Amino acid sequence: MQTCLVEESFDALPDRVEKIPFRVARRFVTAHHYLSYAPPGCKFSLGVFSGRHLIGVMIFGRPVSRYEDDGSTLELTRMVLLDSPKNSESRSLSLAEKWIKRHTSYRRLIAYSDVSQGHNGTIYRAANWRCLGFAPGGGLPWNLTRRNRRASIGGKKLKFERILS
Numbered sequence: 001m002q003t004c005l006v007e008e009s010f011d012a013l014p015d016r017v018e019k020i021p022f023r024v025a026r027r028f029v030t031a032h033h034y035l036s037y038a039p040p041g042c043k044f045s046l047g048v049f050s051g052r053h054l055i056g057v058m059i060f061g062r063p064v065s066r067y068e069d070d071g072s073t074l075e076l077t078r079m080v081l082l083d084s085p086k087n088s089e090s091r092s093l094s095l096a097e098k099w100i101k102r103h104t105s106y107r108r109l110i111a112y113s114d115v116s117q118g119h120n121g122t123i124y125r126a127a128n129w130r131c132l133g134f135a136p137g138g139g140l141p142w143n144l145t146r147r148n149r150r151a152s153i154g155g156k157k158l159k160f161e162r163i164l165s
Helices: 022-032 088-103 122-126
Strands: 016-020 042-050 053-061 073-081 108-114 130-134 157-163
Touching: 016 022, 016 053, 016 088, 022 042, 022 053, 022 073, 042 073, 042 088, 053 088, 073 088, 088 122, 122 157
Parallel strands: 073 108
Antiparallel strands: 016 042, 042 053, 053 073, 108 157, 130 157
């Protein structure tokens, strides 16, 4: 299948997600996400498509918190869509959930919303994810305790979960 990359916006809702190489997802994130980098630990990446156009990506990985890394939980570590019609993000999450249920054994998804960047979790709430409140913090920032990590520009984060039945 030949894919076309759309420049900055799109006027149709996503119609499917497909597994894509991490290098493709990483390039898309670098070009379009406010943090401009894809985090390490990718399990798989999904491309969000409308027709033959790649309009977004979602990167799923091992949970950053070792307490969440139970073998059945995935963390949505990056999600970025080009400017699209209303409800594109929640539609993309729904398509991803169906893909994950069909192609993997993971049954719990978690994600974090960076409140300090103005992200209050609207897309997760619209997709019926459960808000678990603010993520616990404290101690040294992760970027100071591990080599080759970028400095965190974020602050408080809301934690969301979705149980896949």
